[in-house]
Amino acid sequence: MNRRAFLNWGTAGLVALCAGVGVSLGAVLRFLVPSVFYEPPQSLKIGNPADFPFGAPTFLADEKIFVFRDRDKGFAVASAVCTHLGCTVGYLQSDQRFHCPCHGSVFGANGAVQHGPAPRALNWFEVTLTRDGQLRVDKDKVVPSNYRLMV
Amino acid sequence: MNLIREIWQSIVRRDPLSTDKGKSELVFFNVWLHVHPAKVKKENLRFKHTFYLGFITFFLFVILLTTGIALMCYYRPFPPQAYQDMKDLQFVVFMGPFLRAMHRWAAHGMVICVFLHMCRVFYTGSYKKPRQFNWVIGVFLLLLTLSLSFTGYLLPWDQLAYWAITVGTNIGSYAPIVGGQLRELLLGGHSVGEAALLRFYVLHVAVLPTLIILLTIVHFWRVRKDGGLSRPVWKLKPNKTETLVTIGAPLEIAPLKTGPASKDKTYGLMEVVTGKPIFETVTPEEEEDAVFSYPYAFFREAIALMVTVTGIMAISLFFHAPLEELANPAKTPNPAKAPWYFLGLQELVSHSALLGGVVAPALMVIALLAIPYFDRNPSRRPSDRKWALWLFSIFVVANLVLIVVGTFFRGPGWALIPPWVHVVAGAE
Structure with missing residues (x-):
């Protein structure tokens, strides 16, 4: 060679x-x-519209979402996962804001950051009505905070 | 009787320990002991020089290995069972709580001792030439220790574990570009769940221990190759003009005479190597300060081992490892805190996730790695190193203050609350 x-x-x-x-x-x-x-599915049925009361949001613990129902505006679903470090936020009806227990982030009723280190507003998820009349939430579809579903 | 003697002599081939030759052979005929030199400098054995922190760290690691293997016999790494096994260890397994406590407190102790060891090495300037690279290995050992502690933290699968890891891994996801993917790779999913527990388990019992053992071997090896322990600062001569000679060499260095190689001699490496050795050399009077490792060094190491083991045992008798209720992804405890050694990080993150969670720790690690190459000052005397000592002290104090604030001064909602004020967790 x-x-x-x-x-x-x-x-x-x-x-x-x-x-x-x-x-x-x-x-x-x-x-x-x-x-x-x-893992749990991102898109899931959460029940009949009639199951959800007006006024205070319903917290679904397993799905980590808040279901808001308004007499005039309809349904909206907010994520309960803090955008800072993933802790589960709580909703205080008295001041109509979301509070994160980990680092003190506070989000307004529309999910916008009002206080604390959170970098982004809370996510709002698309909520639709299925053929059998149930509400379906798709966590892969983030919608603007003014998104509402009228039933 | 002769057979017993024969067996003994087949195992131990050294001369009796009453002789100097026997004392030397004990060290270098033994694979476990030969990482030691046969003789050590008396001053290096002084407790106030090293506080034996390296040894204590190593002994804590040995405790962690043994108790960890014991705990593995009763642990299944998937979600509901993992927690049940913790309960079993707590209430059913013989000595379960004790072993678990020993493992937990030794882990915390190791984080503390690694850090203190690093401080000792810095304050005595022992990272300087020729020991720069061993400092770098030490920084990696610090990071591995933290990783081991962090991965172990998730395994009990209680609320404390679940949320500490949720917060901890989310801090990592702020790293630019790769952060999110890195977190998914670590968790094997999008949130802390079954896959994450299994991956943390594999990392904790297989991957990271292997890495830390390999690096520890290199670390110990380099201590020897870099000339043993650095000399105590108080033994340094007031000026650097001392003449350094190799051990045993004549004071007047005569030019090397070379002759034809004799046929009935074998030549080792020592005949080939000429010039100044890379490791530290000693003056003749310092050579006289040396004592045999047996029994002087070994005795002290044995004491350090016994104090470490009994200390951890004593603590474990009185304080059990914490175990909260079963992990509940829906309910975040208030406040949710990362493991204590990451609370400084969490404190920073509570002000800015990117700056505090990624930029500051990355800079810290880079700075630590760069210290031996950045610090060009050859002197190890404290009076010559005022700036270095001040900077490092600021680094240490800043870390401690952040951890103390994160641990004791942060209440529900991460509000600034002193530990002496009692707060009832907020209405939710």
């Missing part, structure tokens, strides 16, 4: 080695990303 062939084969070998290592690392990284998330 002459020098030219050696260098050519050597370079090709090095490139192949790097590519192999790179692909393997990529595969390891991909392996760590689950192909299926065994």
Whole structure:
């Protein structure tokens, strides 16, 4: 084997080695990303419209959402997950604001940040009516805070 | 009788310990002891030089390994069972609460001792040439210790664990670009759940212990290769013009004579290496200060080991590891706090998530890593290092103040409430 062939084969070998290592690392990284998330569904039925009272919002603990029902405006669903570090916020009916227990963020009735370190307003989720007359919330669809569903 | 002696001599081949040769051979014929030098400088054994913090940290790690393996026998890493197993450990398993408490307090102790050890090394200037790289390894060991503690924190699957990890991992998700994905990779999902518990378990019992053991080996090895412990600051000469000589070398360094190699001699590395060794050299009078590791160093290490183990045992007898109610994703305790060593971070995050949660800690780690290369001042004497000492002290005090504020002065809603004021958690 002459020098030219050696260098050519050597370079090709090095490139192949790097590519192999790179692909393997990529595969390891991909392996760590689950192909299926065994998590609660993002889109779910929460019950009949009549189940929800007017006035104070209903807190659904498992779904971490507040369901607001207004006589004139209809339904709206707010996320209870604080946008700061993911704690579950509480809604105080007396001052009509959301309070986060972790770092003291306060959100107004429309979800906007009024106080504290939260970087963004609370999310509002799309709520629709299914064929069988139930309310469906889709947590993948964030809507403006003035979004309402009239039933 | 002869057979017993033969067996003993097949295991222990050294000379009797009453001889100097035997004392040396005890060290370098033994795979576990040979990380020690055969002789150590008397001054280096002084408690006030190192406070034995490195050893204590290592012994705490040994306690953590043994109690951790014991606890693994009664632990299943998926959500409802994990918590049931905690209850079993608390009420059913023989010595369960004691083992769990030992594991918990040793973990906290290790975080504290690693930090104190780092402070000792800084204040004595022991990160300076030739020990720069060992300081870097030490910083990684600090980070690994924190990671081990953090991953272990989730395993009981109680409210404390669940929300500490929720808050902790959300801090990480503020890292630019990769933050969110990194969190998902760590949790194996979008929130702290089954997948997260399993991943934290794997990290806690397999990945991180392996890494920390590997790095500890390098850390110990480098201590030897960098010339052993640094000399106590009070032993440093007032000026740096002292003549340094290699141990055993004549004072007047004669030019190296080379001759034809003899055929009936074997040559080791010491014949090949010439010039000044990279490690610290000692003056002849300091060589006289040296004592054999056996028994002087080993005795002190044994004392440190016993004090560490009995200390952790004593604490564990009186204080149990906390266990709150089952993790409830719907109900955030008020206030929800990260593990105490991250409360300084949480305090910063409560002011600004990006600056406090990502920028400040990243800068802190980079600064720690850069210290030995950034600090060009060769002197280890405190009087020559006023600026360095001041800066590092500010760093230490700032961290402590933040942790104390986060731990004791933050009440419901993260409001600033002194610990001596009793607050009834808010109406929700």
